[in-house]
Amino acid sequence: MRGKLITIEGCEGAGKSTQLALLRAFLSERGVDAVFTREPGGTSVSERIRGLILDAANREMTGRTELLLYAAARAQHIEELIEPALARGALVVCDRFSDSTLAYQGYARGMDLGLVRAADSMGTGGVLPDLTLFLDIEPKAAFLRKGGADSADRLENEGLAFHESVYRGYLEIARREPDRFVRVDAGPTEPERIFASILGVLKARGILL
Numbered sequence: 484m485r486g487k488l489i490t491i492e493g494c495e496g497a498g499k500s501t502q503l504a505l506l507r508a509f510l511s512e513r514g515v516d517a518v519f520t521r522e523p524g525g526t527s528v529s530e531r532i533r534g535l536i537l538d539a540a541n542r543e544m545t546g547r548t549e550l551l552l553y554a555a556a557r558a559q560h561i562e563e564l565i566e567p568a569l570a571r572g573a574l575v576v577c578d579r580f581s582d583s584t585l586a587y588q589g590y591a592r593g594m595d596l597g598l599v600r601a602a603d604s605m606g607t608g609g610v611l612p613d614l615t616l617f618l619d620i621e622p623k624a625a626f627l628r629k630g631g632a633d634s635a636d637r638l639e640n641e642g643l644a645f646h647e648s649v650y651r652g653y654l655e656i657a658r659r660e661p662d663r664f665v666r667v668d669a670g671p672t673e674p675e676r677i678f679a680s681i682l683g684v685l686k687a688r689g690i691l692l
């Protein structure tokens with residue numbers, strides 16, 4: 484049986500990596516065939532593209548270039564890693580995916596949403612997440628958690644207003660696609676409690692028994 488693709492989304496510092504570490508430990512204890520990966524990145528070619536995208540020295544990078552680089556990294560990631568893993572029946576868990584492109588390049592950069600979707604679907608080749616977990620916490624609170632932006636990261640260096648637009652973009656996606664894009668309250672609670680709600684969602688969706 485074909486595997487499932489789960490993606491996790493949220494603003495910088497929302498707790499994605501923390502929750503994925505908990506999920507990885509949980510699944511490995513139960514012997515589930517799971518592949519954990521991230522975007523942009525996940526393969527050697529895609530990680531090199533990630534370097535280009537995030538490098539704070541690349542100040543001249545235009546919105547369209549950024550969009551196409553994300554799509555290129557995603558194409559390689561899908562063909563080389565995600566699609567073969569799904570085909571063998573694995574559970575693939577990806578830290579950020581198409582919704583980040585829609586939220587950052589579409590809603591926050593203000594690029595035409597039709598253009599963003601077209602570029603993204605060239606990248607995905609039509610592969611959609613079966614479920615997306617959106618860690619819902621406002622960017623200000625999330626940044627405080629991680630102790631401020633990483634100055635070497637071009638996207639993290641964008642101001643608070645940009646990240647607030649990203650957040651509003653995510654809320655809009657949640658409004659449009661409530662079945663796939665599930666909000667998980669990631670506010671001021673300990674990681675284990677947030678993880679318990681994630682497990683609840685995965686069980687309710689039949690992804691875990």
Ligand SMILES: Nc1ncnc2c1ncn2[C@@H]1O[C@H](COP(=O)(O)OP(=O)(O)OP(=O)(O)O)[C@@H](O)[C@H]1O
Pocket residue numbers: 493494495496497498499500501502628629669670671672673674677
């Ligand atoms: N529920 C929580 N309560 C308090 N602190 C948390 C919680 N979850 C994560 N943190 C801490 O907040 C910081 C950011 O978390 P994490 O790195 O998991 O976020 P992220 O969404 O992966 O961020 P990035 O966008 O930078 O990848 C870390 O220092 C982490 O230990």
Ligand SMILES: [Mg+2]
Pocket residue numbers: 499500501
């Ligand atoms: Mg992270």
